[in-house]
Amino acid sequence: MMKWLKKKPKEQSHTIDLSNNTYASIVELIDNAKESADFIHYPQKTIHHNVYISYYKAMIDGELLHRDLLPYVIHNKDFKSLKDLKDILPIESVTITKDIKEIQNKLLRGFILIQFGEYDEECAVIRAENGATNRPVSVSEIEFSVIGPKEAFIENLDANLYLIRRRLPVPELRFKEIVIGKFSKTRVVIAYLEGIAGKENINTVTQRIKDLEAEVIPDSSYLEQMISDNTKSVFPQLITTERPDRVVAMLNYGQIAVLSEGSPQALLGPTGITEYFVSPEDYYLSWVLGSLFRFIRFISVIFSTFATPIYVAVLTYHYQMIPKDLLAPLISSRVNIPFPPILEVLFLELTIELLREAGARLPTKVGQTLGIVGGIVIGQASVEAGLTSNILLIIVSLSALASFTTPIYKMANTIRILRFPFIFFAANWGGVGIVIAMCFVLVHLLRLESLGRPYMAPLYPPRLLDMTDTVIRLPYNRLLKRPVSLGTQLPNKNKLKEMRKKKDIDE
């Protein structure tokens, strides 16, 4: 019965392990490499004898080759054997090796190969990576803040590690490197503070990343989805951030950061749902303001999710609820509209989604114009044409605006789509439908985990000590505790009371 419902047996994968195809001899390696147009392999005359120089043109720094390598190799009288290279070159990383696998890997990472004979097994590999194509560290754009550091991560992993290490110059800051991706050989770094981050969490992340069987990892977002606890969830379970200051603050909290080569975003985990609504600016402003803005953000999320569903539910089923003063504007704005509320709402919501999507795909300047044209012209025109009501236009645009207040982009996207099931439920079952949908979402959230830690913490399971930095942010002298729910190794900093005192008066 209903065979199509049953799970089909998993098919075995038959992909060939191309990248790990190590060649038997240096001859094979070089001959194969020659198939690529950017591989250079040529003989070079020196004082004593000819050498063969080979490298991938795109991967090496040409200037380094011309300035620091060739002159020494060609003109130096002491260059008699490969071992001499170590002495005559002004480059620290010169290795003499016969290991074909190592030679292959290093060639592909921008090393220069020097041999005496064309197919000599013994080679010298000299480091000459090309660093010129890196983007400079620039201003953060996705998580912009008015006050505070403006630096954002770039696509170069080492530069990103520098941005973190510079802010935490302690040996306890550990970078664990794992290379994953059959083809991309992406370097992934797990960063944490030894002694603060929970060991269990570090093991979870390490094990999950090691177990990945990906071919190419173009961005850390791939990693985020692959190592998430629940891959079916629409909620992001790791924070994606481009701000080194956020990473550093969270490392200090006991979280673990994951960075990957070629991605300007770091992942942070384990996280709770409240952290997605935290902006670094909350910490840079006074605690009263910070808490207030954070509170506004929570309210706006609730508003953004429920405003249009409630509109649909009330106008379709619960006209009794409308206060007498609101009755006139609501009805008179809907008098000429031919659609039921659900179609009216879907029409406007889809318009806004279209604008948002189009704005995101277009270059910045065109995008801005589009936003204004779309927002004002389409909105106004659809009201005048009698397709939507004035009040709905306000509600929809306000809820769109409210969804932009979430600082983490991935969470903002979730909030953006979350309202559609709510609208659907509201249109079919009214207020009861909204409650049903809310139950589904709540149950899902309660079951969700981030790296094995409850996602709703510290709200559920309730951890009062952690509440000092969730909905409200208390002043720093009250905020010295690390979240218990992260399973950090040092839940308390000592001498709490001592630290709260200001010691400027001599008594």
Add this chain to the structure above:
Amino acid sequence: MMKMKIILLASILILLAGCVPKEIIDDVQLIHAIGFDELPDGNIQGTITYPIFEQDGKVRVEYLSAVSHTSRFLRSKLNTKSPKTLAAGQLRIVLFNHKFARKGILDIMNSLYRDPNVGNRLFLSVVEGNTNKLLTNEYTATPLPSIYIMELLEQNIKSENLPRTNLHVFLYSYYGEGIDPFLPIIKSEKNSLQLNGIALFRDDKYVGRINHKESFVFKILLEGSRTGNYEVQLKKGKRKGHSVIRNIKGTASYKVKKVNGVPEFNIKLKILGEIHEYPPWLDLENKQNIQLVEKTLTKEINKDAKKIIAKFQRLNVDPLGLGDQVRRREKNWVFKRFKEQYPDMKISVSTDFEIVESGVIE
């Protein structure tokens, strides 16, 4: 198996969607007010008003009326005249003609409070005259008579002599033992409405009334009050004049004593007031004059209180909930016995009026 469950759940939810009736707000006719009149042949005439909202934000009112034997069937009869389905979910006002109210309003109240669409905070009122005329009349105050009546009552509860009243309060005192309901009385004038005292009910029947001036002390006796104004005539020597006093805080305390099995009440009124208006010859700098005002007021208010309580006893109605006061203090209270004792019960009222302000007003 899991998938089966999910599909079952989803199909149940989708099928159940058909069970909820849709009432899209612009597809229903929202009844704002209903008025019930009694026709000479014994039938009920029901008049409803509903607002028509126009696109430019203007509101106008429409009326329909029908005649039937029962109130519920009225709605069906009215539907035969209406372009859109009539919906009672926004009902704000229910009016009863005073003759109609004398015969009892229970059947209507019953259908009102059992209807989940109808809110408990809707206003009920007795009308002196024809409710049809009252509802179809044009008023200059607001375009909708229903809103006019509602705001009139709300405003008077908030700042004048009208005690708190709505469907909930009515039902509480109707079904509660030892307490009888009351409703405001409205009278239609040429282009306006007027609140004209309070209607007293025995069970569900309108039996008597007290006027606007008496409802000042009624409100204080019933629930304490921080509102209301009272006019009093002052006499000093040969000079006469009127003074208006605003109530700042009025409270009533009930003391019950049992003498030979019959409860005796001793009600103490304490009122703090402010002199609003006084005759020019009265010098308020003089303490004696203030005492004069206080004395006159104490006397007048005491007289009013005694008068209305005597009226309640004569009519055998208990809107103040004196029975309830006894019930609170007694273990084996029997409503029937109290009812028999009530008309001859000894109820004494003492008033203490104090002027606390006489200077700058408001």
